[in-house]
Structure formats: C-alpha cells, structure tokens
Amino acid sequence: MKSLIIIFLSFFTLIGIRAQNNIEEVLRNIESNNKALKANTQLSQSKKLEASVGNTLPDPNIAYDHLWSNPKTLGTSRELTISQGFDFPTVYINRNKLVKLKSSLYDQQDWELRQTILLDAKLVCIDIIALNRLLEYQNIRLQNAEQLSELYKKRVSEGDANILESNRIDMELLNTQTESRRTKSALETKKKELQSFNGGIPITLNGTTYTPVTLPTDFDTWKVEALAADASLIALEKEKEIAQREIKLNQSQWLPKFELGYKREAGEDVSNGITFGVSIPLYENKNKIKQAKAMSLYTNMQIESSRMINETTLQGIYTQAVSLEKSKQDYERLLNSQNTLDLLKKALNEGQISLSEYFVEAVQVYQTIENYIQLESEYQKLVAQLYKYKL
Numbered sequence: 001m002k003s004l005i006i007i008f009l010s011f012f013t014l015i016g017i018r019a020q021n022n023i024e025e026v027l028r029n030i031e032s033n034n035k036a037l038k039a040n041t042q043l044s045q046s047k048k049l050e051a052s053v054g055n056t057l058p059d060p061n062i063a064y065d066h067l068w069s070n071p072k073t074l075g076t077s078r079e080l081t082i083s084q085g086f087d088f089p090t091v092y093i094n095r096n097k098l099v100k101l102k103s104s105l106y107d108q109q110d111w112e113l114r115q116t117i118l119l120d121a122k123l124v125c126i127d128i129i130a131l132n133r134l135l136e137y138q139n140i141r142l143q144n145a146e147q148l149s150e151l152y153k154k155r156v157s158e159g160d161a162n163i164l165e166s167n168r169i170d171m172e173l174l175n176t177q178t179e180s181r182r183t184k185s186a187l188e189t190k191k192k193e194l195q196s197f198n199g200g201i202p203i204t205l206n207g208t209t210y211t212p213v214t215l216p217t218d219f220d221t222w223k224v225e226a227l228a229a230d231a232s233l234i235a236l237e238k239e240k241e242i243a244q245r246e247i248k249l250n251q252s253q254w255l256p257k258f259e260l261g262y263k264r265e266a267g268e269d270v271s272n273g274i275t276f277g278v279s280i281p282l283y284e285n286k287n288k289i290k291q292a293k294a295m296s297l298y299t300n301m302q303i304e305s306s307r308m309i310n311e312t313t314l315q316g317i318y319t320q321a322v323s324l325e326k327s328k329q330d331y332e333r334l335l336n337s338q339n340t341l342d343l344l345k346k347a348l349n350e351g352q353i354s355l356s357e358y359f360v361e362a363v364q365v366y367q368t369i370e371n372y373i374q375l376e377s378e379y380q381k382l383v384a385q386l387y388k389y390k391l
Helices: 002-014 016-033 035-052 089-158 163-197 219-228 231-252 288-337 340-349 355-386
Strands: 061-068 076-086 257-266 270-279
Touching (some): 016 089, 089 231, 089 355, 219 288, 231 288, 340 355
Antiparallel strands (some): 061 076, 076 257, 257 270
C-alpha cells in the first residue's frame, strides 16, 4: 500500500499552494460576477433612495382668489397667498439620522448576503476538490486493476491461472471504471453549480488539496470574536438602532408644525403682508410611539434569540470539527505507516495468497482511502462554516 499512499499524499501536498490560490481566485471572481449580489446592490440603492424620500420640505402652496362684489359698484378684490409648511427642526434632524442608519443597515445586509453566497460557493469548491482527489485516487486504482488484468490474462494463456481469477480481476476493473464515471459525473455537476455562482461564466478549479486550516485552541475566546463579527447579528444591532431612532422621531413629531408665507390683497386698496400658521398634531401621530417602542422591544428580543442560536450552532460545528480532526489525524498516521497493498501484491505474485484473499484485503485499503477523502472534505466544510465571518 505504501507506494499508493506516497503517490496519493505527496501529489496533493505538492500542488497545495496552487489549489489554495485557485480557491481564493474563484471566490474573488464570484464576488465580482454573481448575479444575486449585483441584483441586491441595485435593490439596496433603491431602498436608500426610498428612505431619503420623506426627509424634505413639503411642496409650497400657492393660492389665488378673485372675488366679485354685490352690488358691482363695490368692485372686485384679488388675493394671492404663497406659503411654505415645515416641521419642527428636530424632526428633520431625526429623519436625517434615520436615513443614515437605514443606509448603513442596507450595506450590512449586502455584506451578510455576500458572506452567505461566498460560503456556499466555498463549500462547492470543497466538494470539487474532494471529487478531484477521489478521481485521482480512482485513476491510480484503475491503473492497478489494469496491470493485474494484463498479468492474469497472460497467466491464463500460460496455464498458471484459471479463467475465474481473470474474470474476478475484470470485474474489479469494471467496478473501478464505473465508480470513476460516477465521480466524473458528480464533478461536472458541481462545476456547473460553481459556474452558476459565477454568473454563468465558466470557471476552473483543478486543485486536489485544501487551504491549510486550524481550529481555534480556545473556543470561548474565539467565540466572542466570531459573534462580534457575525454579519447577521450586526444587521440586527443596526435594526435596533433604527427602532430606537424611530421612537425619537415619533416623539419629535408631536411638536407643532409651522407654515410661513406671503399674502397680497388687491382691491380698491393694495395690502401686503406675511402669514403664519401652526398645526398641532392631536390625532395623526396616535399610537405611533407605542408601535415604535414595540418594534424596539422586538429587535432586542430578536438579537438575544439570534445570538443564542448562533452560539449554539458554532458550538455544535466546533465539536464536530474537533472530532473529525482527531479522526483525520488517525487516518493520516495509518496511511503513512502501512504498506499493505505492496505486500498483498507481492504475496499474490509469489502465490502465498489467493486472488480472493487479495481482494478482501485490498478492498479494505481502498475503503480506508475513500473514507479519508470524505472525512477531510467534511472537516474542511465545518471549518469553512466556523470562519464564515472572515470571508
């Protein structure tokens, strides 16, 4: 087994740096080309404009009156009024701050979506690397089966082996070819999925190794950092700030509104002057403060709930990753220390074991390698989820 393992492990090690760069490059391309991110950018821009719509003065009002007297001898009178209404200044201050808070929230929601899409894309990249590894291993296994097939066909022709043994090897060859085709099909599916993340633009990831990763040594300390940088929690904090600002805005809207203008009357005499009015908000703001306070309470509870859920999720992922890391290390020690396959082939060639015994042992070797490939893929996915906040 040692020759197979050396090829298997050393090949992945030699091209590790290139694979690492490939994943980073893939994610950069996806960030630039992903259609969902582009669409969300436009949506955020629209929301920002919508948020700023109400923070302006109302339209000015122009009124003209032309009055006829009775009797007509009294003549006519004309009246022109131009006025402008406006809220109490603190209303505009609170509205302006609210617009800025909403703009910041939309930017944070953009960032949250970006991290989610990049994580999903990275998980697909990990699947592709795992399938590349599996296909590389299956090619080695296929070469081994082809060599045995040629050897036993020669032995059958020379009378040193029977046709049943040759058929057994041909079945192994066929099974390996079938598994290889399935792997290629799954690989193509994942590549198409990655292409969809890249806005439909073809993208290549040929690596067979992963970016070196390490788990946090102190989970509790790391957890504080991860939760502080959690995009979803930051967005909720901004929603909380918005809710608090909504309360202040609604409180300020109970202050009176004003109207200031110019008025001109023309009849037998002409007079000019200013108009001034006050509107007292007795009815239109009813229950708005209660609604804003209820929303603020909701966001506080939502933050607490989401923080607990996220913390529990991180703890679960971390626990799984620690367990898989230990299993991965056990597999690596086993694969680096054994030479079972070489010994089996030597014993088979020297007639010390039967072909059936060879395949029973060889299948265990093959299964061990496949388990290692699958296990490391799962480990990489868990670590990627833990470090989502750094994407």
